Every structure is written in C-alpha cells, then in structure tokens.
Amino acid sequence: MEKLAFVISMLVVGTIGMCGAEDVEAAWEKYLTEFPIGIQTKAEYGxxxxxxxxxxxxxxxxxxxxxxxYTMAHNQFSIMDSEERKQYLLKNFASTKSLYEELGLETVEDNDDSTMRQLPPSIDYRKDKCMQPVKNQGGCGSCSAFAATAVVEFANCIKNGKSVSLSEQQIVDCDFPDRECGGGSYHEYWKSLIKAGGQATSAAYPYISGETRKRGSACLNKPKGAKLAARKPIVALKERDEMGVMKLLSQKKLVAVCIAVTDKFMNYKTGVYTTPCKGDEGLHAIVAVGYGTFKGIKYWAIRNSWSAGYGNGGYVLFQRGINLCGVERDLATVNVA
Incomplete structure (x- = not known):
C-alpha cells in the first residue's frame, strides 16, 4: 500500500510539472508573437x-x-540577462546632494504644514498637452539625457505655449562625449545646455540609440528648440523633500529623479510599485510628472524612457514618501527662457 501511494504521488507531481511546463511553453509562444526576436542561432534561442x-x-x-x-508582465526585458539589462542603466551619475548649495541655484523652501494643506490631493500631467509622447532610449544608458530633456520640453511648452520635441542625441554626443552610452547626471546636462546656448529640436538632431556622432561644431550649430533661463536656471531640492516636489508639480514643473532598479521594476505593469531595493542595483534616471494616492498608498506618477510598451503606457506609479530605492534623493528641475 505504501509503495502504491508513493507511485500515485509521483504521478501527481509529474502531472503538475508537465502542466507547469506546458504553461511556460504557451507563454513563450505568446511572447514570441508579441515580441518577435528574429532569426537566432540555436544557442542564442536557448x-x-x-x-x-x-x-x-x-x-x-x-x-x-x-x-x-502592483502587477508584473512580460516586455522587451524578459529575454535579457543581467548584463544586457544593465545597458539600460547609468554607469555615471553625480548626486545632487550638494547641488542646492551651489551659488546661483534656486531651492524650494518654506514647505510647512500650511503649504501642504494648500496643495491639491493629486496632480497628473501624463495626458497634458505639453507632455511629449513617451520616448525610447533603446539599449543605451542615456536615461539621464531623456530625463533632462523631458523636464526642459515640458517647462518650455508651459512657458512659451508651443510643444516641441527636443534632442537627447545632442546631449549624448556633445555633453561628456567620452561617456557615450555610459550616461551622466541631468543637472550636469542642463549646465552643458546653458553653455551650448540651448537644446536642439529632435527634428534637427534625431536620436540614434547606442551611437554617438563625432563631437564637433555640428553639436552646437543645430536650430535650438529651447533655452534655459539666464537667472536661476536650475532648481535643486534637498534630499527627501517630498513636499518640495509636490510644490514644484503644482507649479507645472516636472522633477527629474534617480532610482535604483530591480528586475521587478523592469517588468512592472500596473499598480503602485513598492518593492524595496537591496542596495547593489544599477541606477536609472526618470521624471516625476504627478502624485496621488491609490488604495491608501501614496505614489509618484513617473515617466520612463523605455517606450510606451513599458508599464502603463510608458509610466509607472512609484511609492511616495519613504525614499523607496532613492526616488526622493536626487531632485531637480529647470527654469527656461
């Protein structure tokens, strides 16, 4: 009887294992339909x-x-190994910790309880007329260039009334060109745009993922779509200044932030992302475009640069108020001319 029971139990386990394998195979076939990987060698396919x-x-x-x-789902990252995923993250990033102390930079202050009471309970610019469609950095660690650009695009449209797509490629080529796809810091890039006399339009200087054009006078001679303000062009916030970010958003300014990235974040789909980081993850620059509360959890509405196919149309709701994965550590935005 004991032997018979053992055989039956093994048959049950085997059946479950086969069903699991069939589920994975069906998911794989569905993935290939939604995300074709093209011709692969047998080893690469495996x-x-x-x-x-x-x-x-x-x-x-x-x-x-x-x-x-929150929920997770398959996307372009599902077939990548850890080294390939790192290509989408920063290799170079200078913290904004001391940025607010630099001469000539504006800071957000007076964030007392009365200010908090005056702020709306939620703000969301994802569908604002001044918000450019979500872009795709491709397999290049140029997320800071995209974050810096999104902030300038929105500010320029709000002030000047015209929505213009600006050039991330100008930043990749001309600001710290030795880094190429190694990335940098959004506040460094804004300073370089000031020296360059502004940021070119995407039409004049289109993006080429993973490639850097030769540095030269061409970097500075493209038609400019926006310029930073002559006085106090960069707005820097102290670390963990949640209310300062909310205040800036209420003034129709987007805020660049930087986070540590987990595999779960890279396959996020919907809901409020709440997974803590271990401390050894790569960094990624993104943009706060709103805030609110969902099912009792406070969140930032975040714009990513991994295409509209990522998350919820290219956006993610990210837990607010606890500095999750460093989201409230490196906070900055701009004033434009």
Missing part, C-alpha cells in the same frame, strides 16, 4: 528562452501574491 523562463517564474509568483500592490 539562452533567450532560458532568460524568459526565469523571469516568467518571478512574474507568476509575484502576480499570485494577493498582497501585491
């Missing part, structure tokens, strides 16, 4: 499928958690 299976297990486990505050 590698991609193995990467997919690993993230698929994480997604299934996470989405099955009744206490999860």
């Amino acid at each position: 590698k991609r499928k193995l990467n997919f299976e690993k993230i698929h297990a994480i997604i299934e486990e996470h989405n099955a958690d009744e206490n999860a505050t």
Whole structure:
C-alpha cells in the first residue's frame, strides 16, 4: 500500500510539472508573437528562452501574491540577462546632494504644514498637452539625457505655449562625449545646455540609440528648440523633500529623479510599485510628472524612457514618501527662457 501511494504521488507531481511546463511553453509562444526576436542561432534561442523562463517564474509568483500592490508582465526585458539589462542603466551619475548649495541655484523652501494643506490631493500631467509622447532610449544608458530633456520640453511648452520635441542625441554626443552610452547626471546636462546656448529640436538632431556622432561644431550649430533661463536656471531640492516636489508639480514643473532598479521594476505593469531595493542595483534616471494616492498608498506618477510598451503606457506609479530605492534623493528641475 505504501509503495502504491508513493507511485500515485509521483504521478501527481509529474502531472503538475508537465502542466507547469506546458504553461511556460504557451507563454513563450505568446511572447514570441508579441515580441518577435528574429532569426537566432540555436544557442542564442536557448539562452533567450532560458532568460524568459526565469523571469516568467518571478512574474507568476509575484502576480499570485494577493498582497501585491502592483502587477508584473512580460516586455522587451524578459529575454535579457543581467548584463544586457544593465545597458539600460547609468554607469555615471553625480548626486545632487550638494547641488542646492551651489551659488546661483534656486531651492524650494518654506514647505510647512500650511503649504501642504494648500496643495491639491493629486496632480497628473501624463495626458497634458505639453507632455511629449513617451520616448525610447533603446539599449543605451542615456536615461539621464531623456530625463533632462523631458523636464526642459515640458517647462518650455508651459512657458512659451508651443510643444516641441527636443534632442537627447545632442546631449549624448556633445555633453561628456567620452561617456557615450555610459550616461551622466541631468543637472550636469542642463549646465552643458546653458553653455551650448540651448537644446536642439529632435527634428534637427534625431536620436540614434547606442551611437554617438563625432563631437564637433555640428553639436552646437543645430536650430535650438529651447533655452534655459539666464537667472536661476536650475532648481535643486534637498534630499527627501517630498513636499518640495509636490510644490514644484503644482507649479507645472516636472522633477527629474534617480532610482535604483530591480528586475521587478523592469517588468512592472500596473499598480503602485513598492518593492524595496537591496542596495547593489544599477541606477536609472526618470521624471516625476504627478502624485496621488491609490488604495491608501501614496505614489509618484513617473515617466520612463523605455517606450510606451513599458508599464502603463510608458509610466509607472512609484511609492511616495519613504525614499523607496532613492526616488526622493536626487531632485531637480529647470527654469527656461
């Protein structure tokens, strides 16, 4: 009887394992339909499928958690290994910790309780007429260039009444060109745009993911779509100044932020992202475009630069008020001419 029970139990386990394998295979076939990977060698195909299976297990486990505050889904990152994912993150980033102390830079102050009471309970610029469509940095660590540009685009439109797409490629080529796709800091880039006399339009200087054109006079001679203000062009906030960010957003200014990135973040889909970081993750520059509360959790509405296919139309709701993954550490925005 004991032997028979053992055989039956093994058959049950085997059946469950086969069903699980069938589920993964069906998910893989669906993924290939939605995200074609093109012609691959047998070895490359096997590698991609193995990467997919690993993230698929994480997604299934996470989405099955009744206490999860957000959902995950497959996207372009599902078939990438850790080294490939790092290509989308920063290799160079200087903290804004001392930025607000620099001469000539404006800071947000007087953030007392009365100010908080005057702020609206929620703000969301994702569908504002001045918000450019979500862009795609591609396999290049140029997220700071995209964050810096999104802030300038929005500010320029709010002040001058015309929505103009600006050139991230100008930043990649001309500001710290030795870094190429290694990235940099948005406040460094804004300073370089001041020296360059402004930022070119995307039409005049289009983006080429993963490539850097030769540095030269061409970097500075493209038609400019926006210029930073002559007086107090950069607005810097102290670390953890949640109310300062909310105040700036209420003034129709987007705020660049930098976070540490987990694999779960890279496969985020909907809801409020709340997963803590371990401290050894890569950094990624993004933009706060609003704030609010969902099911009792305070959040920032964040604009990403991984295409509209990422998250919810290219955006993510990110837990607010606890400096999750450093989101309230490096805070800055601009004034434009």
